[in-house]
Structures are given as C-alpha cells and as structure tokens.
Amino acid sequence: MTPSTLHVVDHPLLLHKLTILRDKNTSTKDFRELVGEIGMLLTYEATRDLPLTEKEVETPLCKTTAPTLKGKKFAVVPILRAGLGLVEGVLRMVPSARVGHIGLYRDEETLEPVTYFCKLPKDIDQREALIVDPMLATGGSAAAAISFLKQYGCRQIKLMVLLAAPEGVRRVQEEHPDVEIYCGAVDDHLNEHGYIVPGLGDAGDRIFGTK
Ligand code: PRP
Numbered sequence: 218m219t220p221s222t223l224h225v226v227d228h229p230l231l232l233h234k235l236t237i238l239r240d241k242n243t244s245t246k247d248f249r250e251l252v253g254e255i256g257m258l259l260t261y262e263a264t265r266d267l268p269l270t271e272k273e274v275e276t277p278l279c280k281t282t283a284p285t286l287k288g289k290k291f292a293v294v295p296i297l298r299a300g301l302g303l304v305e306g307v308l309r310m311v312p313s314a315r316v317g318h319i320g321l322y323r324d325e326e327t328l329e330p331v332t333y334f335c336k337l338p339k340d341i342d343q344r345e346a347l348i349v350d351p352m353l354a355t356g357g358s359a360a361a362a363i364s365f366l367k368q369y370g371c372r373q374i375k376l377m378v379l380l381a382a383p384e385g386v387r388r389v390q391e392e393h394p395d396v397e398i399y400c401g402a403v404d405d406h407l408n409e410h411g412y413i414v415p416g417l418g419d420a421g422d423r424i425f426g427t428k
C-alpha cells in the first residue's frame with residue numbers, strides 16, 4: 218500500500234506564528250492563543266475536501282443555488298492533554314463538530330504511549346475524524362490514537378499536528394497508510410529523549426504552564 222499523503226501547510230501566516238511558538242521566551246498566554254490560531258489555519262487545509270451539496274438561497278436580488286456542506290458528520294478528537302489546545306480552533310471553523318477525547322501520555326523511559334481515557338461520540342463509525350495533537354514525535358501516540366478510532370469502527374481519519382519529526386511521519390505512514398497527515402512543519406530529528414529538534418519544547422507544559 219502506498220504511504221498516506223503528508224500535507225505541509227507552509228502558509229506564511231502559519232510559519233510566522235510557528236516561529237513565535239518555538240521561541241522559549243513566548244509566554245503561556247501567547248503560546249496558547251497561537252496554538253489556537255494555527256489550529257484554525259491547519260483546519261482550513263485539513264477540511265479542504267469536505268463534501269458539498271447545493272441549496273437554494275434567496276439573496277436580496279434573486280433566488281439562486283449555492284454550495285453548502287453536505288451532512289454534518291465531523292468529529293475532532295484531541296489527544297489529551299496537549300491536543301486540547303487545538304480544539305477551539307477547529308470548532309471555530311466547524312462549529313457543528315462533535316468532540317471525542319483520547320487520553321494518552323508517553324512513558325518517559327520507553328517513549329511508548331499509555332492510555333488513560335477514551336470517550337468518543339457514539340456514532341464515531343459514521344463520522345470523519347480529525348485527530349489533533351501539537352506534536353508528532355516518535356509517532357507512538359498518534360498511531361495508538363488512530364488504532365483506537367479504528368477499533369470503534371471509524372474509517373475516515375485524518376491527523377493534524379503543528380510540528381512533526383520525520384520518524385513520527387514515517388511511523389504513521391507505515392502503520393496507517395490510509396490516514397493523511399497535516400502539519401505546519403517537519404523538523405530535523407528527535408533527540409535522545411524523544412523531543413523534536415529544533416521543535417518548541419514540551420507542548421503540553423507550554424500550553425498549560427505546568428513547568
Ligand atoms: C506529547 C504530545 C504528543 C506526544 C508525542 O504528549 O502532545 O501526544 O507527546 O510524542 P510521540 O509522537 O513520541 O508519541 P505527552 O505524552 O507529553 O502528554 P501531554 O499532552 O499530557 O503533555
């Protein structure tokens with residue numbers, strides 16, 4: 218099977234905001250706001266192929282038919298906890314989306330994901346799901362979250378991250394070749410602690426101010 222497509226959304230506004238996120242002196246408040254804004258910009262691309270239909274509308278001048286979203290079967294699924302930072306941006310773009318939560322943390326020694334929570338919309342098997350997380354590092358968390366959704370019967374899944382490492386992109390593409398990935402940038406490598414270099418540090422700690 219051919220690997221899934223990697224979409225690097227290299228829009229100047231997004232890249233500018235990403236650079237501010239990388240700066241270690243950026244405050245928690247600014248960091249959180251920027252994650253939300255970048256979330257909106259990425260959502261714009263990640264939803265580009267949402268199906269449309271036509272509906273009749275009466276403008277002040279005449280009746281016409283115009284495009285409207287077909288169905289409202291969309292769900293955003295943040296990987297807790299850092300993924301929460303992206304939810305608001307997605308919902309600003311797709312207000313009718315349902316929200317599912319998958320709680321995973323990375324064991325600091327093995328770097329393998331540990332699951333501690335999962336609550337998904339009941340009809341997730343009929344929805345297109347957009348998994349969101351700021352960081353795709355080893356890819357363990359994203360690959361596990363995708364497997365989770367698949368176990369619940371979800372068949373249309375996309376992954377949206379701010380920053381990716383080549384290792385994480387490869388892992389998701391190999392394990393889930395059907396899942397397209399949207400990101401702001403692919404950085405150079407992972408360090409010995411599994412952090413993306415140059416990266417932006419620990420996304421969860423910077424969003425929530427926990428360090
Ligand atoms: C971070 C990040 C991803 C994961 C990426 O979460 O938000 O979920 O690490 O790493 P991986 O690709 O190697 O799995 P973390 O485990 O630090 O938890 P947090 O969101 O609670 O901070």
Ligand code: URA
Binds near residue numbers: 352414416418420
């Ligand atoms: N998780 C983070 O928050 N940052 C990284 O660089 C890697 C994993």
